[in-house]
Amino acid sequence: MNKRVLSTKDRLIRSAANLFRVRGYHGVGLNDLLAHANAPKGSLYHHFPDGKPDLAKAAAVWASDEMLRLIAVSFEEAKTFEDGMTTLCHKLAKLFDLAGRWDGCPISSTLFEGPDNEDFRACAEQLFNGWIAEGAEAAERLGDAPDEARRKSERMFIMVQGGWTLARARRSSDVLRELPRLLT
Amino acid sequence: MNKRVLSTKDRLIRSAANLFRVRGYHGVGLNDLLAHANAPKGSLYHHFPDGKPDLAKAAAVWASDEMLRLIAVSFEEAKTFEDGMTTLCHKLAKLFDLAGRWDGCPISSTLFEGPDNEDFRACAEQLFNGWIAEGAEAAERLGDAPDEARRKSERMFIMVQGGWTLARARRSSDVLRELPRLLT
Numbered sequence: 001m002n003k004r005v006l007s008t009k010d011r012l013i014r015s016a017a018n019l020f021r022v023r024g025y026h027g028v029g030l031n032d033l034l035a036h037a038n039a040p041k042g043s044l045y046h047h048f049p050d051g052k053p054d055l056a057k058a059a060a061v062w063a064s065d066e067m068l069r070l071i072a073v074s075f076e077e078a079k080t081f082e083d084g085m086t087t088l089c090h091k092l093a094k095l096f097d098l099a100g101r102w103d104g105c106p107i108s109s110t111l112f113e114g115p116d117n118e119d120f121r122a123c124a125e126q127l128f129n130g131w132i133a134e135g136a137e138a139a140e141r142l143g144d145a146p147d148e149a150r151r152k153s154e155r156m157f158i159m160v161q162g163g164w165t166l167a168r169a170r171r172s173s174d175v176l177r178e179l180p181r182l183l184t
Numbered sequence: 185m186n187k188r189v190l191s192t193k194d195r196l197i198r199s200a201a202n203l204f205r206v207r208g209y210h211g212v213g214l215n216d217l218l219a220h221a222n223a224p225k226g227s228l229y230h231h232f233p234d235g236k237p238d239l240a241k242a243a244a245v246w247a248s249d250e251m252l253r254l255i256a257v258s259f260e261e262a263k264t265f266e267d268g269m270t271t272l273c274h275k276l277a278k279l280f281d282l283a284g285r286w287d288g289c290p291i292s293s294t295l296f297e298g299p300d301n302e303d304f305r306a307c308a309e310q311l312f313n314g315w316i317a318e319g320a321e322a323a324e325r326l327g328d329a330p331d332e333a334r335r336k337s338e339r340m341f342i343m344v345q346g347g348w349t350l351a352r353a354r355r356s357s358d359v360l361r362e363l364p365r366l367l368t
Contacts, residue, residue: 022298026210102298108349112293114206114286125353154350155366158359162346165292166338169309175342182339183367 009047011037016059020110021103025056056110057123063106064127068134070095075138084138085156086180092160093173101171105164132157159183193231195221200243204294205287209240240294241307247290248311252318254279259322268322269340270364276344277357285355289348316341343367 006014015037019028030052034041048054070091078084096103103109107127111120135153140146159179167175190198199221203212214236218225232238254275262268280287287293291311295304319337324330343363351359 023300024208024210024296026208027297100299104292104296105349107353108288108292112208112288112352113211115284116207121353121355125355128350128353151366158343158346158350158363158366160346161349162342162344165289165345165349166312166342168296169291169305169312171305171309179342182335182342 008037008039008043012039012044012047012055013058013062015039016055017063017106017110020056020059021063021099021106022109024104024109025052025111025113053117053120056120060107060110060123060127063110064130067106067131071131071134071138075135075142078138078142081139081142081144081152082180082183084142088156089160089163089176089179092164093167093176096164096167096173096176101168101173104168105161108161128157155183192221192223192227196223196228196231196239197242197246199223200239201247201290201294204240204243205247205283205290206293208288209236209294209297237301237304240304244291244294244307244311247294248314251290251315255315255318255322259319259326262322262326265323265326265328265336266364266367268326272340273344273347273360273363276348277351277360280348280351280357280360285352285357288352289345292345312341339367 012033015033016028019033019036030041030044033052033055034044044055045051048058071088074088074091075081075084078087107124111117111124111127113120132150132153135156136146136149139149139152144152159182160176163175163179167173196217199217200212203217203220214225214228217236217239218228228239229235232242255272258272258275259265259268262271291308295308295311297304316334316337319340320330320333323333323336328336343366344360347359347363351357
C-alpha cells in the first residue's frame with residue numbers, strides 16, 4: 001500500500017514502530033514522531049488520548065501482528081518445525097538487512113520502562129506469548145504433542161530474540177541465518 | 185565492599201549500570217543519576233569529560249566484567265559444558281530475582297542508540313564478543329575443538345540473551361533456569 005493513502009492514525013503507528021525500534025521509547029521525542037509521520041500534534045491526542053504511551057502500545061501491537069503473519073507464512077508450507085524455523089530465520093535476516101541492521105525488537109525496544117510502567121510490561125508479555133502460541137500451533141500441526149510443541153516454540157522465540165540482539169551488535173544478519181544450525 | 189567506601193567515580197558507574205538496565209539509556213536523566221550516586225554535578229564531568237555517553241560506556245564495561253566473572257566461576261568446577269551452562273543459568277536466575285525482575289541486559293539497555301551512535305554499537309559488540317570468548321575458552325578446556333567450542337558458547341550467549349528478555353517480560357526467573365532443558 002502506498003504510504004500516501006494511509007490514514008493519519010496509521011502513519012503515526014508506523015512511524016512510532018519504526019522510530020522506537022531504532023532508538024528506544026525514551027530516545028524518540030514527540031516532535032520527531034509527528035514530523036516523521038507528517039501529522040499535526042492535535043491528531044496524536046485525538047487518536048491516542050494518553051499520548052505517547054498509548055501510541056507505543058499501538059505500535060507494538062502493529063509490529064507484533066506483522067511478526068505473527070511472518071511466523072504463519074514461514075510455517076505454511078513447512079514439512080517439519082525445523083524447516084519452518086529456517087524459513088522464518090531467513091525472512092528475519094532479510095528484514096534486518098532492509099532496516100539497515102539498526103532495528104531492535106519492536107517490543108523490547110518500546111515496552112520496557114521498569115517498575116514505573118507495569119502496563120508496558122504486561123503488554124510485552126502478552127505479545128510475546130502470542131508469538132510463542134503461534135509457533136506452538138504450527139508445531140502441533142506438524143505432529144508434536146502440546147508440551148513438546150510449546151517447548152520448541154519457546155526455544156525458537158528465545159533463539160530469535162537473542163540472535164537478533166547479537167546480529168544488531170554485530171550489524172550482521174548472518175547470526176540470524178545460522179540460528180537453526182546452532183540447534184543441530 | 186560497603187557502598188560507603190566506594191569512590192565517587194565508582195558510585196557513578198554503579199548507579200549508571202543499575203539505572204540504565206531498568207529504564208534504558210534515554211530513560212534516565214543526569215539529575216536522577218547524580219542523586220542515585222550521591223555525587224555532585226562537577227564530579228561527573230571530572231571523571232567522564234564527555235558526560236553521559238562516557239559514563240554509559242564505563243557502566244557497560246563494569247557490568248560486562250561482572251558477567252565475565254560469573255561465566256568464569258560457573259565453569260570453574262564444571263565437568264561438562266552443559267554443567268557450566270546450568271550453573272550459569274541458575275546464578276543468573278538468582279541475580280534476576282534479586283534485582284526485582286525488572287533489569288534488562290546491562291549492555292542492550294545501555295548501548296543502542298541506532299546509527300546516531302556507532303560508538304555505542306561497537307562497544308556493545310566488543311563486550312558481547314568478550315562473553316562469547318570466555319564461554320568458548322571454557323568449552324575448549326572441557327575438550328571441545330575450537331569451532332565446536334565457539335558454536336556452543338555463541339548458542340549459550342543467544343539463549344541467555346533471549347531467555348533474559350522473556351524472563352523480564354514474564355517477570356519470572358524460571359525461564360532462565362529452564363534454558364538448559366530447552367537444548368536437550
